[in-house]
Amino acid sequence: MAGANMINRRVALIGAAGATGTLLARGAAAVPEIDTGRVQNGRVEFPAWTALTERPSGGPPNPMPMNERVGFAVVGLGRLTLEEILPAFGEAKRSRLVALVSGTPDKAARVAAQYGVPRQAVYDYAVFDRIRDNPDIRAVYIVLPNSMHKEYTIRAAQAGKDVLCEKPMAVSSAEAQAMVDACRAAGRKLMIAYRCQYEPYNREVLRLVREATFGPARFIDAVNVQNQGDGAQWRFKRALAGGGALPDIGLYCLNAARFLTGEEPVEVIARSFSPPNDPRYAEVEETVNFMLRFPGGTVANCATSYGMHESRLLRVHTPGAAISLDGAFSYHDKQLRIACREGRAEAVEERRVPMQNQFALEMDHMAECVLSNREPHTPGEEGVQDHRIMEVIYQSAASGQPVALPRMDGLDRTRGPAPSAS
Numbered sequence: 008m009a010g011a012n013m014i015n016r017r018v019a020l021i022g023a024a025g026a027t028g029t030l031l032a033r034g035a036a037a038v039p040e041i042d043t044g045r046v047q048n049g050r051v052e053f054p055a056w057t058a059l060t061e062r063p064s065g066g067p068p069n070p071m072p073m074n075e076r077v078g079f080a081v082v083g084l085g086r087l088t089l090e091e092i093l094p095a096f097g098e099a100k101r102s103r104l105v106a107l108v109s110g111t112p113d114k115a116a117r118v119a120a121q122y123g124v125p126r127q128a129v130y131d132y133a134v135f136d137r138i139r140d141n142p143d144i145r146a147v148y149i150v151l152p153n154s155m156h157k158e159y160t161i162r163a164a165q166a167g168k169d170v171l172c173e174k175p176m177a178v179s180s181a182e183a184q185a186m187v188d189a190c191r192a193a194g195r196k197l198m199i200a201y202r203c204q205y206e207p208y209n210r211e212v213l214r215l216v217r218e219a220t221f222g223p224a225r226f227i228d229a230v231n232v233q234n235q236g237d238g239a240q241w242r243f244k245r246a247l248a249g250g251g252a253l254p255d256i257g258l259y260c261l262n263a264a265r266f267l268t269g270e271e272p273v274e275v276i277a278r279s280f281s282p283p284n285d286p287r288y289a290e291v292e293e294t295v296n297f298m299l300r301f302p303g304g305t306v307a308n309c310a311t312s313y314g315m316h317e318s319r320l321l322r323v324h325t326p327g328a329a330i331s332l333d334g335a336f337s338y339h340d341k342q343l344r345i346a347c348r349e350g351r352a353e354a355v356e357e358r359r360v361p362m363q364n365q366f367a368l369e370m371d372h373m374a375e376c377v378l379s380n381r382e383p384h385t386p387g388e389e390g391v392q393d394h395r396i397m398e399v400i401y402q403s404a405a406s407g408q409p410v411a412l413p414r415m416d417g418l419d420r421t422r423g424p425a426p427s428a429s
């Protein structure tokens with residue numbers, strides 16, 4: 008340690024000599040480590056510069072060197088890819104963008120230039136299987152309309168690549184299971200992009216629930232609604248989307264209730280509604296309300312719709328506190344409030360968790376699994392189970408009756424090990 012410090016001091020002196028040579032010439036003191044930082048165990052670190060009363064900054068991200076990271080091919084250059092995923096590579100530590108797949112050549116060329124992807128690493132769907140010959144590609148991120156996930160997951164696995172696939176995993180549980188089976192047969196990993204399970208605010212709520220900080224979760228309220236636009240988009244076509252609001256955004260409510268409790272529901276009651284004169288809802292539903300009953304006693308009440316102003320709220324009611332996460336399923340702004348008794352008063356605490364890019368966290372988790380040959384936290388089985396439950400939700404909504412699900416004991420039955428703190 009002392010030796011390392013001396014070396015660092017010397018490096019600091021050499022560095023300072025260039026910038027502030029006159030100071031050195033006059034024998035000025037070495038710049039202290041609190042200002043220069045230090046390299047320890049291959050990481051650049053800075054000592055805390057604020058008092059213990061302040062939140063720590065988290066320090067430099069210490070990304071892996073580029074040539075050691077897992078190379079991703081991103082398939083589908085739609086809104087999610089261009090607005091969130093490609094920018095998130097800039098905040099990733101273990102992942103890098105190495106290839107693109109698109110059926111729109113001018114867009115692909117432009118995006119490749121924007122992100123420094125070489126021309127020979129841009130593929131279209133016809134030649135997709137040639138990714139097999141590109142050793143830079145270790146993982147493939149599928150960001151296509153839902154009905155295309157199965158084909159490209161299977162083709163990627165058969166080309167020898169590990170797969171990260173967007174949610175909803177497919178358009179049915181049978182397709183989802185076929186994806187799991189194909190990846191297993193090809194000896195490749197399959198992870199479903201349940202970003203909220205990697206996002207720090209959702210993980211803080213998870214911690215409070217699992218540690219029963221305020222007592223057990225008795226009731227979960229989950230709302231994910233937005234006002235959808237033009238009816239020409241694929242999200243209104245059953246063959247491409249597999250359903251309406253439920254698989255697209257209601258899935259977040261379902262998945263949150265499952266990952267917070269760690270349990271699988273034993274009963275579902277659902278209702279769905281679509282405005283009868285709106286041609287956009289000829290094939291898919293606008294609104295679904297569903298209630299899930301869990302074996303440990305938690306009840307989740309979930310609402311999703313394409314016909315209401317954006318709201319994405321998760322609330323967990325426990326005996327000791329009401330925990331509310333506003334923006335729970337959003338990409339960015341979140342507000343976590345905990346209301347509980349404080350003496351004679353009701354205290355409402357706002358808890359601020361350091362924000363991190365959830366797409367970068369999720370890709371880095373996949374990269375870590377590839378590098379260390381681990382099972383992803385949200386493997387294909389997690390997606391299959393959501394599809395099974397969504398099918399039961401539709402069944403209940405159609406019949407107007409509650410539907411029982413087979414009891415599955417144990418926690419986190421469909422999940423791999425928890426993601427490591429980044």
Ligand code: NAD
Pocket residue numbers: 083084085086087088110111150151152153173174175200202241247255
């Ligand atoms: P999008 O409509 O913006 O993009 C879809 C892309 O697929 C486009 O580039 C389009 O050209 C291409 N495509 C190829 N064949 C197509 C076809 N036959 N019909 C329509 N498009 C075709 O969609 P998006 O919002 O980027 O969604 C893509 C996937 O990502 C979906 O599975 C969606 O559920 C998922 N998604 C996830 C999140 C999240 O937060 N994790 C957010 C949005 C979307």
